[in-house]
Amino acid sequence: MVVKLQRPILVGGLGLSFFLWMLESWHHSIVQLGEFSLLSTLAVGGGLWLLQQNRPKGSLEQLDGMLVDRSTVESAIAKAEAVINQLAQEAENHTALETLQKQIAELPLELDRQEIKLAVTGGKSVGKSALIQVLKSSSCQEIHAKVNFQETAPLFREAGDMSDAAVLAEVAKSDFVLFVTNGDLTDSEFQSLQQLKAANQPTILVFNKQDQYLVDERASILLSLKQRLQGNVVATAVSPIPIKVRKHEADGSMQEWLEQPTPDIQQLTQQLGEVLAHQGQRLVWVTTMRKARLLKAEAKSWLNETRRDRATPVIEQYQWIAAAAAFAxxxxxxxxxxxxxxxxxxxxxxxxxxxxxxxxxxxxxxxxxxxxxxxxxxxxxxxxxxxxxxxxxxxxxxxxxxxxxxxxxxxxxxxxxxxxxxxxxxxxxxxxxxxxxxxxxxxxxxxxxxxxxxxxxxxxxxxxxxxxxxxxxxxxxxxxxxxxxxx
Known part of the structure; x- marks a missing residue:
């Protein structure tokens, strides 16, 4: 794995990781030496400082920039409805009109929806299904009370029933997105995340399967994700690798068995709980406004097509009138x-x-x-x-x-x-x-x-x-x- 050592914060993070590993290795040998307690304190303090300096903005702070109030959403719905009504006046038998009218009528009812639609998306075999199962069984009451999980089809497949564009279109209907990866971002993953950002889709990037990496690799990947994305990134281990445990008996015999560690999702559940508790209703408004804008764009496209069909013969008529006048x-x-x-x-x-x-x-x-x-x-x-x-x-x-x-x-x-x-x-x-x-x-x-x-x-x-x-x-x-x- 290539580590970009020219980044000072990354150098500091890796150096700190190595130092903490050394402390852990020497723990039993140096526990009696009081002077090392000072070094330990400095190391922990330095680690906290590095994390603070490199920590992305909190979920709530990031979401504030894209969230809107109820009146803004109602205005967006009214504008979409105006375009649909105009289409009805100019093409009352249009094939898309019935669907558009049905969808616009449903939007005001969405404003008071309490359930949060949370989409879990990402490539194949990154742990989407396992993440949903663990979150459903977590102790976070906010998640149990408000969230409806929706797993998407895998992204980045060469062949399949749904294209990436179709998957992202489904994601756009959700209120919040967990984008799951199991390593540093590929270019395809980065581009998909940029599309979600451009669509004002609230997203947390979940670095899953972190337990499959060494400590220094884990730290470098996490820092790379945070620096590249400039957004919410959390690390999880939804299905940790079993750990081999050995027990030495008094008679000199030894027993071995595999022990399954508890899933590591504490940081994710903490962020999700915070978002749901403070921004749940406003997340629904953002989704409703996004749907209103998409409806408006679709209706405007049909209206423009209808008008262009009427305008083209007018242009052709006048172009030949102008030709005759200039020729004469x-x-x-x-x-x-x-x-x-x-x-x-x-x-x-x-x-x-x-x-x-x-x-x-x-x-x-x-x-x-x-x-x-x-x-x-x-x-x-x-x-x-x-x-x-x-x-x-x-x-x-x-x-x-x-x-x-x-x-x-x-x-x-x-x-x-x-x-x-x-x-x-x-x-x-x-x-x-x-x-x-x-x-x-x-x-x-x-x-x-x-x-x-x-x-x-x-x-x-x-x-x-x-x-x-x-x-x-x-x-x-x-x-x-x-x-x-x-x-």
Missing amino acids: NPVPALDILATAAINAQMIMDLGNIYQQKFSLEQAQAVAGTMGSLMLKLGLVELSTKAVGTVLKSNAVTFVAGGVVQGVSAAYLTRVAGLSLIEYFQQQEVAIDSGNALNLDKLRQTLQKVFQQNQQMAFLQGFVKQGVKRLLPEAQQVEVVCAEKAVG
Whole structure:
């Protein structure tokens, strides 16, 4: 086992462990020597100081940062319900609606739940089942009175009925988590713990089977876990290895037998009892809020999908209107502001779909803002060059001027429409934002959507659609003949 000796506290811990081991070994020889009592006192005091310096924040202190009050949870439930109600208005026969409505109706009842759902998770053969059995038989009254243990399927299996993501999704439904490991963390274990932390899932890391390590190894692993996780870590020995006992009789004979040590879970039961006694109800509120946010996200996803299905034909309609206008009256340098009237009407229609109401003046201002952003970002020039390149590769050179302008206008109108969809999808549902645009967010969205629609395969298909819409059939036949001749 590699021990990182460059860490001062680890060096001190290992040195202390060795010193205490030496004291234990020499105990019978030095018990009469009074001067060693001072060394023993210093050693114990130094050990306590090291543990104090390296001890992570207590369970209660760590949990305070992620816990909320009842009113905050009720507000989260109300926001989720607003999104679900909006989905019901816009897609009353949606397949997910009944399930969402049932789940949101159950959340207020969760607020007063007394039973704590405790998930025990971790890899295979780390002692999850044994830990639950020992905790159930412990003398801690708080655990007996409040806890419902739920063992998850093992994590980190190459093949199985449940993936790691599915196991962690089940864990997310619990109020508290015991994450069990039997050694230093693997990268997979660390990543899973980080996911639980990101989800504000209260967790204790349980270093089980510590009795299978030597004293110095045990100390180094425990310190490594605490330093790496920066959270609650406790060491246990749920199923200790039997100890061989020898008894020498007066007649010189000797008897041997195996003795089963008592499970070592005192530190864990102490922390659990403390959490349950002082934070039990608030743990339930955290879980309820997490469920409310997940419900809101799911409902928002379905709502965005429904609205996008309605918005896509609107964008396609206006992109070809813009194409026809630019093709009929081409200009040397395409200016997106020239299509402001068309884009303004599209913005109003998209705003109606996404419950973002715009007056004509506001829509024109938004169209002008988006046009300016496109010019500053260089999207107009880039799109014109890209469309021109595709047209030249398809031998449409004799009408390239008008077609380039028309297809480019359609392309930029499409980018503007898709950008607005992305932007609107990020807004809160059923909350009046005053139609004020966040220009930084809009600029980022424009760049993202433009890049997503720059793939050559998409551009080639888009240009072909534009040519079919802008050119008479006779000219399209000429284009095909020209392409064959070039080929």
